Amino acid sequence: MSTETLTSNDKNNYKGWRGIQRAFATPSAVTMMFLGVGSALPFLLVGYTLSTWLRDTGVALSAIGLVSYASFFYVLKFLWAPLIDRYPLPFLGRRKGWLVASQILLIISLTSMAVIGPGSSLIVFTILAGLTAFAGATQDTVMDAYRIEIAPVESQAALAATYILGYRIGLILSGAVTLYLAELVGWTNAYLAMAACILLPLIAVLLSKEPNPEKVTVREIRIQDAFIKPFQEFFSRNGILLALALLAFVGLFKLPDQMIGVLAGPFYLDSGFTKADIATISKLYGVWIGIAGAFIGGVCVAAFNIKPMLVIAAIAVSISNLAYLLMAIHPSEQWAFFATISADNLSQGFAGVVLVAFMSSLTDRNFTATQYALLASLANLPGKFIGGVSGYIVEATNYQTFFIFSTLSVIPTLLLLAWLWNKTDAK
Template identity: 35%
Template sequence: MQNWLKVYGNRRVLSLLGLGFSSGLPLALTASTLQAWMATEKVDLALIGIFSLVGLPYTLKVLWAPVMDRFTPPFLGRRRGWIVITQVLLALAILALSLASPASMPWLVAFLAVMIAFFSSSQDIVVDAYRADVLQERELGAGAATTVVGYRIALIVSGAVAMILSDHLPWRAVYGLMAVLMLLNVAFTLAAPEPAERVVPPKTIKEAVWGPLASYFRRSGAVEMLCFIMLYKLGDAVAGAMTTPFLLDLGFTRTDVGTVNKAFGLISTILGTLAGGSIIAKMGINRSLWLFAFLQAFSNLAFTGLALVGKSYAVMVTAIGLENICGGMGTAAFVAFMMSLCDKRFTATQYALLTSFMAVTRVLAGVPTGFMVNSLGWAMFYSVSVLGALPGILLLPRFAPWNGGEGRGYGAKEVELVISE
């Protein structure tokens, strides 16, 4: 316990709990919660399906990240100033959405949802950049873990809690409450410390766009590093894509799946993430990546055991607990690793670029899984999913050597040389 207080007790790390919450709160309000509101108002299912496109700003955020690297608001500094701006705009957009009607004004609702997604993804850009800028090297794992915990708690509030409230309050009141909660997040930003290191931002938009790309791709093996980022959690993504259909196919009820896979799984992920941050503080990022890569891979075999045993609540709880704890550890280490790659002059753009490549795996990994299950069966599918971890493990010696140093990206001098060329 004393070690956990030492790792998580300082102001830099603690402030990220609130910023992670602020970052996660808007997501469900334009996704599952909005879909529930639309379904309640009997909006056509085809239109509800089309509304999934409102999430596109989250995949395109790297396009405007350079603007947030280049310009500094006139208050609260380069990072916190942008965070406050996006939080206020989000609160206003959510409030405006609460006054609209999905049934009678679907296109206005669509426009407001896109605006919320745009402001939310912009907030993500600058919160990620702030986290990488404010944390010291030994705090990267704990900071990553704390942010993920705050983010997950926010998903519960804007997802599960919002839907429960909708049984007792009008949807407009629910979204109005979420707007107020979003505005209150400004307090987290005001309480967060300013990064100790003063970094000179890019002087021009050209430098803000070209600088981070030139800085990153001058590094030896830069392209292969992007492949490593896409592949490290491949096995985890493949297994996770079919968890709900698998549990339902075994005969578990939707209540079982919601209670154990969603609620208990979320708690397990939070515990794994916090434990991962503590382990990273002791072992370092590189060695933690090795340890968690193997834990993530072999935790999939717990689902193989569940497939062989059949419907067993004890085995189900064990499998979901192991998978989420190990996955949370891997996420903490991997987020810390990506933060360590960023040049502080261009953190917003570089981190947005890296997370965009990470998201590709999450999107594409699930595509072949249904065909695999039909061909192999559940037990063999989860056994084979372990092999998805191999490409990332094989790249670890190059990009995260066990006895290698753990640097923090590139220096400004090198970047200026690249831009001048």
């Protein structure tokens, strides 16, 4: 049922307590929960968890940073999104076909990573990690389209909520549970178990319904419509100088956090913590602290102007990096680990919500999906580049110097924000 075909009585059924029950009780809501699990699994398995595996097997920090470039497909997924919209696969339907194909590819690539391992051939292993990231990014792209097309606007909040619940479960599986399994039965068996977990969203997709094809218009996607017009509108609306400054600000905002992201797992191991310690403190306790930070950020964005929140968020993300010095000074001491994770995840959760609100204010409603996807990709791009060479920086200096450097990387962001302060309409 599309929003255009809802009668007044239908719309009343989506309001109040009856609407809540109806929205959350739909099979689509349950499907989105399992899809959320499937979305989170590959994201960490080619990121944080993968870095921990590499360091645990003795791979140099410089090589770990370079391997992290395999996850670049998550930044570039908007490039092939128009192809997914335009060309349905010849089985299961327009959305289910791509979902099943990407999930099967995930199972194959994760299984191959588990069997080959980084010890046999790091190059082949990295290619497989890139293939996993490509499949995961493709899956995410189709999931977004599936969620929007499978239910009316009135049900979208419920679908998003169940998706986020599933995503958090997936983060625990691909983070904490994988580390526990690696400690108990080894990395190969841990990754094989995660490949098997992809069967959950795969079965959910096979049992789900395809969005009504009569309500979806498949049209030729022109290059101009897909790419040029959104850029053209953004620069025309803001002017070239302001537009470039806004894009630079978005790109630099999360830089201090992203610089540390690649080496966080290896640093925990080098600080004397076991994989079980990392799972419990970073990937169980840390997830809930991040949720708390996101909740605080949502309340503050609703209550106050966005600009002061941008200042607080940027400073919080950078200053929290200094907490890593506690672990460097007090290795193997769990109180330092808890303090560091508390500061880091709380600030990340807060800043993430603030940045999403700011990026949303920059988009034109005629090009919301494309402009927001591009901004979201840009927000991760500089950090991905620098994260890839972070291992070289640590090997040339030490962890302490690197943490201080990452903290100071907020300075260009704050200078840009000062210049932008009176030039934007964001409130």
